[in-house]
Structure formats: structure tokens, C-alpha cells
Amino acid sequence: xxxEPSHVPSASVLTLVRGRADRLRNLMHGLARQSASxxxxxxxxxxxxxxxxxxxxxxxxxxxxxAGEPMPLAAARNRAAEAARGELLIFLDVDCIPSLGLVAxxxxxxxxxxxxxxxxxxxxxxxxEAGNAADDAxxxxxxxxxxxxxxxxxxxxxxxxxxxxxxxxxxxxPARAWHAVGGMDEAYAGYGGEETDLAVRLAAGGLPTFWVxxxxxxxxxxxxxxxxxxxxxxxxxxxxxxxxxxxRWCMTYWLDQFRAAGLxxxxxxxxAIRLVRRPRADEVAxxxxxxxxxx
Numbered sequence: 001x002x003x004e005p006s007h008v009p010s011a012s013v014l015t016l017v018r019g020r021a022d023r024l025r026n027l028m029h030g031l032a033r034q035s036a037s038x039x040x041x042x043x044x045x046x047x048x049x050x051x052x053x054x055x056x057x058x059x060x061x062x063x064x065x066x067a068g069e070p071m072p073l074a075a076a077r078n079r080a081a082e083a084a085r086g087e088l089l090i091f092l093d094v095d096c097i098p099s100l101g102l103v104a105x106x107x108x109x110x111x112x113x114x115x116x117x118x119x120x121x122x123x124x125x126x127x128x129e130a131g132n133a134a135d136d137a138x139x140x141x142x143x144x145x146x147x148x149x150x151x152x153x154x155x156x157x158x159x160x161x162x163x164x165x166x167x168x169x170x171x172x173x174p175a176r177a178w179h180a181v182g183g184m185d186e187a188y189a190g191y192g193g194e195e196t197d198l199a200v201r202l203a204a205g206g207l208p209t210f211w212v213x214x215x216x217x218x219x220x221x222x223x224x225x226x227x228x229x230x231x232x233x234x235x236x237x238x239x240x241x242x243x244x245x246x247x248r249w250c251m252t253y254w255l256d257q258f259r260a261a262g263l264x265x266x267x268x269x270x271x272a273i274r275l276v277r278r279p280r281a282d283e284v285a286x287x288x289x290x291x292x293x294x295x
Contacts, residue, residue: 008111009174010039011103012086013059015094016066016076017043021051023094023220030097031057033136036104039086044076073168074184074194081178089178093169096121096217100136105214106172109157114177115208116199118160119170119215120145120152123293126221139218146294148253150211157210163199164250165209170217177207190234193242196250224295225287227257229279236264236273243272 013031017024024043031041032055040060043050050063064083066076081089088110092098102119109117122143145151150165152158181201188194203209228235235254242250249255249268258264261283265274279287 008107009087010085011088011090011107011110011172012040012042012084012175013038013090013092013098013103014042014044014077014080014084015092016046016073016080017051017094018046018071020094020222021054024051025055026097026220027092027094028055028057030099031059031103033100034058034098034103035101036107038090038103040084042080042084044080046070046072046076069189071190072186073191074186074188077168078183078186081175081183084175087175088172089175090172091168091170092217093219095220095222096169097139097220099139099214099216099218101214102170102217105212109210109212109215110172110174112157113208113210114174115157115210116163116166116177116202117157117172117210117212117215118152118165118167119172119212119217121149121167121169121217121219123219124221125293126291128221140216143216143218144293148294152211152216153213155213157212160209160211163203163209164196166195166199168195169219170215172212172215173202173207177202177205181205188238188241190238191228191231192235192251192254193238197242197245200246221293223288223290224292225284226289226292226295227254227261227287228295229261229284229287232258232263232279232284236275240273 037059041057042062044064044066046066064079066079090106124142128142184194184198239251259266
């Protein structure tokens, strides 16, 4: 949907935090170096108290506390969006350091179209000296593209026919579009599914999806589980909820991994997931890969 190109919307950056205060500080340092500052940073704390000694991100900071189960991701995003005052909502994962032009690129895109915008995320390797957010060129050299993600355009915008390409690490959309669909469905508990559900509902309401050049973020390394067995129960429950609503499966890559491990009986045409067995504690521990970049 075209918008008036002379108007560059104001932007709120929103992030969710549970632990990882060091990662948040790097995110905030990255915001302080932006070529165009956001109107504000909204931090939704999924823990009792904010972290101390936070740096100045170069814009006002608003703090929210989100109660609930240990990772109330959908609820935390909804509370942050409700509190945000910008016309454009930029969701940035706490593990991500924004490139110098991220905010400007998302704002420029929103001046051209009313859409769901996806930015590139490059993954920093373990022990990377670039993880201190001090040098954008070093971050760019160290960052690696996820093999399952398409390359972003070098300039401008590129349409994305599959709204399911939305990942929660970095994306933006007009605040009015978020509120028009009621934000994220908080019935998705724990990890997985809520982002794809949002994207599908936005597309059903007529909001197109675009990749954005220049809106790059750098994912700070942390160990990952391959497959994500620590989220086994939540992924199954949230995949089933998505299937009931939309008539198809999401998180199929992880469901394939669970099936290969002998934990579930399932295929893409199955009407339901049949539990074979739950992962043992030793299997969950063995799935932790300190050096893996991608889950």
C-alpha cells in the first residue's frame, strides 16, 4: 500500500530482555551510533528488575515489566507495542547489534510503502572480537548469513511472497497495522509460532511483505540447541495451534528434526502430531552446541 513519500515516520525500537544484560548494552551502543536516531527505545523486561548501568542509546528509554511464564514473548511484544509512541515499530532482538543505518533504512522503507519489513541478520561467530559493537566494518566482516535465509536486495525494497519469512530478530511495521490485527496471539505460550501467526494474519489483512536493503543487524553469538529440544513441548503445542488456525504447519524444519530423532510421528500432510516419546534430559544436554551459529 503506497504512502505519502514525503513523510518519514517516527520510529520506536522495541526489545525484550530476560538476562543477557551484556547483549542489551551492545544493542544500546549500536543505537547510539545510528545515522538516524529512533524516537525511543522501549525495553520489555521479562524479569523482576531492569539491569543496572545501562548506557545511553542516544534516545529516550522506556522500561516495562512483563509478568507471566518465563518467556512470555507474545505478551512482551504486545505490551511494548502498546507503550510505543512511534509511527513505525522496529522489533530488534536483544542479541542483535543494529548496523549504523538500520533505523534509517526501516524509516526510509516505511516512507515508501505500508508493509511488513524484514531486515537482514548476520551471525557473529563465537569469540568474535567484533561483538563489542564498536566497529560497524568489523561487524560486517565477521557476520555470516543464515543458510536458510534469502539474500536481501542491495538497494531499495524487494517483495517477499512468503510472509512466513518473518523471524523475530529484526522486523518493522506501521504501528497501526500491528494494532489492526491485535498484535501477537498470547495463546502461543513459550517459544515458537507466534511470529509466523502474526505474519500470516497481517498478509490476510492485505499488508504486503518486503525485504529492506541496509537494515542489517548482527546477532551476537550464544550456544544453541540443535535441534531445540529445550523447547520441545512449546514447539509442539504452538505448531498444533497454528495448524488449527491456518490449516497448515509452521516450524516444519524443527518438526522434521524431532521426527528424525524418533520423538514424534508427523509429516507435512498429517492432521496432527503424534507424540512417540519426550526427549530425555541427556538428549537435551547433548543437543547443546556451543560453537553452532544456527539452530
